[in-house]
Amino acid sequence: MLDNLVRKNILALKPYSCARDEFKGRNANIFLDANENPYNGPYNRYPDPLQEELKARLAVVKGVPASRMFLGNGSDEPIDLVYRIFCEPRIDNVVAMAPTYGMYRVAADINDVEYRAVPLREDFSLDADALLAATDSHTKVIWLCSPNNPTGNALERAAIEHILQEFQGIVVVDEAYSDFNDFRPFRLDLDRFPNLVVLNTFSKLWASAAIRLGMAFASEEIIALFNKVKYPYNVNLLTQQQAMNLLNDLQHVNLWRATVLRERSHLLPAIAELPICRAVYPTDANFVLARIIDAERVYHYLIDCGIVVRNRSRVELCDNCLRITIGTPEENNALLGALRQYRGR
Numbered sequence: 653m654l655d656n657l658v659r660k661n662i663l664a665l666k667p668y669s670c671a672r673d674e675f676k677g678r679n680a681n682i683f684l685d686a687n688e689n690p691y692n693g694p695y696n697r698y699p700d701p702l703q704e705e706l707k708a709r710l711a712v713v714k715g716v717p718a719s720r721m722f723l724g725n726g727s728d729e730p731i732d733l734v735y736r737i738f739c740e741p742r743i744d745n746v747v748a749m750a751p752t753y754g755m756y757r758v759a760a761d762i763n764d765v766e767y768r769a770v771p772l773r774e775d776f777s778l779d780a781d782a783l784l785a786a787t788d789s790h791t792k793v794i795w796l797c798s799p800n801n802p803t804g805n806a807l808e809r810a811a812i813e814h815i816l817q818e819f820q821g822i823v824v825v826d827e828a829y830s831d832f833n834d835f836r837p838f839r840l841d842l843d844r845f846p847n848l849v850v851l852n853t854f855s856k857l858w859a860s861a862a863i864r865l866g867m868a869f870a871s872e873e874i875i876a877l878f879n880k881v882k883y884p885y886n887v888n889l890l891t892q893q894q895a896m897n898l899l900n901d902l903q904h905v906n907l908w909r910a911t912v913l914r915e916r917s918h919l920l921p922a923i924a925e926l927p928i929c930r931a932v933y934p935t936d937a938n939f940v941l942a943r944i945i946d947a948e949r950v951y952h953y954l955i956d957c958g959i960v961v962r963n964r965s966r967v968e969l970c971d972n973c974l975r976i977t978i979g980t981p982e983e984n985n986a987l988l989g990a991l992r993q994y995r996g997r
């Protein structure tokens with residue numbers, strides 16, 4: 653099945669062979685094979701191209717074997733690789749929901765691949781059959797984002813499974829925010845769905861957007877394609893080390909999650925009570941979408957108060973909506989204080 657989905661040039665590709673690939677498994681302590689400078693260790697050496705130590709640690713935390721894991725320069729990298737591996741420019745297309753995360757379309761445009769956006773229902777739920785109806789014989793990928801950005805809701809599992817079963821191509825489920833809810837994550841269901849790619853990231857719950865580390869979980873066959881096409885040393889040593897430090901201190905991550913969820917439960921009703929608020933949408937993520945009277949002006953008012961939120965008012969279905977990230981208790985109080993003082997202008 654997979655061979656029919658992959659671009660011919662990628663199937664035929666002979667990947668770059670790293671100097672370090674060749675001696676692998678044998679003992680050596682003098683490395684004169686990669687034209688590195690012998691001084692300034694450990695930064696003089698090329699990093700592990702497949703990040704094996706980090707993946708072994710992540711396998712335990714994520715419940716997915718290292719062989720079904722790809723690590724990249726943020727989620728941006730696996731998003732781009734999906735196009736480069738599966739989509740023939742100007743011939744193939746992808747289908748996604750709208751509104752959703754903007755990078756799927758940007759990466760489609762960069763790769764010159766047609767992007768078909770299908771609206772969510774008014775309540776932001778997924779219309780699986782509408783997405784399937786938008787596919788044709790050249791559709792290689794369906795993009796799903798759950799919980800969805802910017803709407804905040806997790807998609808119904810049954811609707812996602814329906815697409816995974818009916819669609820013959822790749823289905824990407826971006827679960828960047830799955831750490832903020834208790835639904836079963838799709839990365840645990842790779843056995844049931846050979847066409848599934850799940851994205852996770854260090855940028856949200858893991859509080860490490862600066863180190864640029866994204867994860868993709870998929871079958872070993874799909875992971876082999878990612879590894880074939882990626883830059884040889886796509887995750888640098890500093891990033892690998894910093895991620896290991898974090899994984900050795902999971903208490904912090906658990907505390908962050910508890911704090912964000914508690915703050916979320918305080919912030920939502922407080923926003924809903926504001927006279928300028930028309931709706932606060934249910935959220936399964938670390939942000940909330942709120943419909944506000946005159947969102948554009950409120951957005952600029954908040955900036956004058958030194959508070960930046962995301963103005964989504966020009967996005968489909970999100971007329972007059974602001975997307976607000978859950979901050980520290982102090983930050984959230986400052987936001988509420990400013991919004992309570994807003995008098996229109």
Ligand SMILES: *Cc1c(COP(=O)(O)O)cnc(C)c1O
Pocket residue numbers: 725726727728729753797801826828852853854855856861865866
């Ligand atoms: C924030 C976010 C990401 C994270 O992207 P990185 O490149 O890993 O920082 C991925 N997907 C969605 C939907 C997001 O909102």
